Amino acid sequence: MKSHDAAQSAVFSKRAVTASISLTTRRSSDDQFVELFNEQHPRLVRYIGRLANDFELGADIAQSAFVRLYQRGSVPDAPGAWLVTVAMNLLRNAKSAEQRRHRLLTVERAERVHADSAPSPDAAVQSEEAKQRVRRVIRELPEREQRMLLLRAEGYSYREIALALDVHEASVGTLIARAQREFRQRYEEGSHAP
Amino acid sequence: MHLDEEQIQRVVHRELTLSERATADEHLTHCAECQSRTVAAAKCDVETSELLRYLDAPLPSVSADAIIARAHVRRFTWVQKFAATFFVVSIGGVAWAASGSPIRLFLNSFAERLRGSASAPVNSPGAAPSVVAPVPELSGISYQPGQRVIINFTQFQPRGVALVSISGGTEVVVRAEAGAATFSSSGDTLTINNTTTLAHFEIEVPRSVARLDILVAGTRLYNRTGTRATAPDSALVRDTSTLSLARPDRSSP
Numbered sequence: 001m002k003s004h005d006a007a008q009s010a011v012f013s014k015r016a017v018t019a020s021i022s023l024t025t026r027r028s029s030d031d032q033f034v035e036l037f038n039e040q041h042p043r044l045v046r047y048i049g050r051l052a053n054d055f056e057l058g059a060d061i062a063q064s065a066f067v068r069l070y071q072r073g074s075v076p077d078a079p080g081a082w083l084v085t086v087a088m089n090l091l092r093n094a095k096s097a098e099q100r101r102h103r104l105l106t107v108e109r110a111e112r113v114h115a116d117s118a119p120s121p122d123a124a125v126q127s128e129e130a131k132q133r134v135r136r137v138i139r140e141l142p143e144r145e146q147r148m149l150l151l152r153a154e155g156y157s158y159r160e161i162a163l164a165l166d167v168h169e170a171s172v173g174t175l176i177a178r179a180q181r182e183f184r185q186r187y188e189e190g191s192h193a194p
Numbered sequence: 195m196h197l198d199e200e201q202i203q204r205v206v207h208r209e210l211t212l213s214e215r216a217t218a219d220e221h222l223t224h225c226a227e228c229q230s231r232t233v234a235a236a237k238c239d240v241e242t243s244e245l246l247r248y249l250d251a252p253l254p255s256v257s258a259d260a261i262i263a264r265a266h267v268r269r270f271t272w273v274q275k276f277a278a279t280f281f282v283v284s285i286g287g288v289a290w291a292a293s294g295s296p297i298r299l300f301l302n303s304f305a306e307r308l309r310g311s312a313s314a315p316v317n318s319p320g321a322a323p324s325v326v327a328p329v330p331e332l333s334g335i336s337y338q339p340g341q342r343v344i345i346n347f348t349q350f351q352p353r354g355v356a357l358v359s360i361s362g363g364t365e366v367v368v369r370a371e372a373g374a375a376t377f378s379s380s381g382d383t384l385t386i387n388n389t390t391t392l393a394h395f396e397i398e399v400p401r402s403v404a405r406l407d408i409l410v411a412g413t414r415l416y417n418r419t420g421t422r423a424t425a426p427d428s429a430l431v432r433d434t435s436t437l438s439l440a441r442p443d444r445s446s447p
Contacts, residue, residue: 005368034259046253050246059256063261063264130245158209172203184241
């Protein structure tokens with residue numbers, strides 16, 4: 001019995017590799033979904049929000065991805081990677097759609113909300129500069145390194161990253177190290193620039 | 195042999211199996227260079243994560259219940275659309291098939307108008323009287339008659355028709371398409387001022403009327419006295435007669 005419970009919980013762990021489990025088994029499907037949602041939703045919003053540089057869009061896309069997961073009726077092998085893949089497809093669609101241009105107008109509003117929490121004018125200026133630099137460096141990175149960096153920062157496992165980005169799991173660590181070096185190097189260059 | 199970059203990253207990110215972890219730890223205990231590289235990798239990892247936080251904005255407050263509700267709403271909407279389409283088509287079909295359906299009458303009337311505007315005028319001279327598609331608006335007159343009734347059409351109509359029927363009712367009733375004629379009654383006489391070339395009149399006369407005469411421009415077309423009816427130029431079918439309001443052609447044999 002214990003081993004069965006352990007297997008059940010492992011499905012929803014970050015390293016879940018087990019076969020799909022029907023949402024109708026044992027616990028109610030909604031309970032399983034809520035558990036998965038609570039575990040995956042914040043980091044998916046952050047990942048897409050950082051990637052799109054638009055947290056409102058990130059939130060919309062994350063919601064849509066979870067709606068699709070619910071309507072799917074069963075939990076995929078690696079739910080984290082599945083959600084990331086679906087969300088990235090949705091982001092690609094949103095970027096190509098006209099509404100994307102409209103949504104970009106809301107970015108500044110989100111930035112203002114974020115900046116309002118700064119403790120002092122000096123800190124706010126420094127924070128704003130750093131933010132702009134980070135944003136610029138991230139934007140300039142190659143797409144794969146960009147995503148690698150952001151997925152790792154959200155704690156996605158090597159397997160989830162490999163599945164989401166379609167790379168060999170055995171080389172994920174090396175790719176992450178390369179992306180981090182690239183990011184740090186460009187960031188430092190930007191901070192010393194006149 | 196030193197740890198390679200992949201192994202160092204896996205040490206930092208705890209992506210090693212237990213046995214791999216034991217092997218790596220054993221090596222790190224004795225290798226200062228790999229220790230240094232591991233510390234640097236961990237430091238880089240933390241600092242990168244810190245920098246990336248600059249990109250963040252407050253996370254929206256969303257509950258799983260809201261997502262579930264949204265998922266149900268979407269699914270329900272799809273079903274609802276299908277059901278609504280099915281319902282409308284069904285109701286439309288029933289309305290069309292029902293006898294005396296106003297939808298069918300309306301569409302027939304509409305189609306008739308389209309045909310009328312696309313082809314030759316219906317009222318062209320020489321054409322046979324045609325049955326006009328049901329017209330929703332009628333005109334007419336009804337009144338309580340005495341023992342005698344004289345119905346007088348003021349003029350001949352080339353394609354006018356009067357359907358006379360003896361009814362069990364108590365009133366004389368005359369109906370026609372709106373605008374086909376004007377009606378007036380005085381004493382025993384009902385005058386129908388028919389001004390168009392085409393009209394279809396329905397006349398109901400109570401059986402209790404002792405004598406009924408129908409005239410067109412002073413010429414008697416029909417007479418009924420008691421139970422006996424005579425209408426030399428028209429067909430008589432028991433209590434129903436169909437009278438042509440056209441001028442009689444006395445030259446034909």
